[in-house]
């Protein structure tokens with residue numbers, strides 16, 4: 568039943584294989600497959616595993632708890648103090664930046680009789696999570712290495728998330744220097760030097776990611792076939808792994824400009840309308856409760872999205888021959904994919920072999 572999102576498993580596996588092989592060529596030995604956008608959808612997670620990711624990463628414990636895999640599971644979001652017991656139970660590795668939380672993880676690991684691995688996050692300028700790169704991080708690490716149930720296995724950084732900062736040899740070079748400093752001071756080897764997300768792929772494809780970066784955490788590029796530093800398509804990848812489909816429930820010729828005194832729309836906003844005369848207007852049975860219209864784009868370039876309320880999407884289909892009952896297909900951006908995959912109102916249809 569519509570609306571539905573079609574997931575092309577073959578194309579997804581292709582994307583993962585291409586990107587994993589580029590990463591390996593650039594000296595990256597472990598690739599975390601970031602699956603949060605899949606909301607635990609196991610068939611597609613299997614495609615990432617089949618495509619060669621070495622770990623499964625998600626920001627939500629609820630997803631990690633239910634994912635079935637032999638690979639190590641990684642919690643991406645800094646743990647909440649209230650979830651430390653679940654973190655040590657359902658994840659092998661978590662990304663961290665707060666000493667008090669790490670101490671609570673140590674306590675939870677002791678109670679649960681496990682050793683919990685952590686990757687310490689560093690902020691290289693993007694201003695999201697992590698110790699500031701110029702802070703007294705050696706002192707911080709001194710406290711971590713004293714904890715008996717915590718093993719510091721790596722360091723990492725996240726860029727192009729809040730501050731839009733693009734990964735470069737300079738900023739990732741700082742992470743490599745921090746690694747050398749920690750390894751020298753504590754006479755230890757860090758297994759993961761995690762150099763970012765899909766925005767680090769331009770450096771990977773140019774084989775110019777700094778030597779020493781040996782891990783990457785990839786989500787969006789696998790699913791949408793684009794890097795996220797400049798938003799460019801990866802030419803060896805598919806951009807249409809996911810296609811959203813919705814059905815026309817009304818199609819009528821009407822004015823383009825509302826008739827009558829105007830106030831607010833269904834979401835309390837004052838909207839400006841353009842008068843284009845009479846037009847053929849299709850209403851599709853999908854709305855903002857499923858996906859925001861700015862996150863989707865019709866594959867048929869003749870169609871133009873006019874707006875949406877909670878349950879209805881209105882499309883200008885002038886000069887086309889669509890009729891009631893027809894299905895319209897859309898491409899999704901990352902935000903749209905996140906919405907449809909987490910919505911219980913959008914069916915998921917997995918295509919095995921095309």
Ligand SMILES: Cc1ncc(COP(=O)(O)O)c(C=O)c1O
Nearest residue numbers: 601643725764765784785786787
């Ligand atoms: C810490 C962390 N690493 C990696 C990723 C993956 O980012 P992207 O989807 O841009 O590859 C995310 C976002 O999902 C994240 O929060």
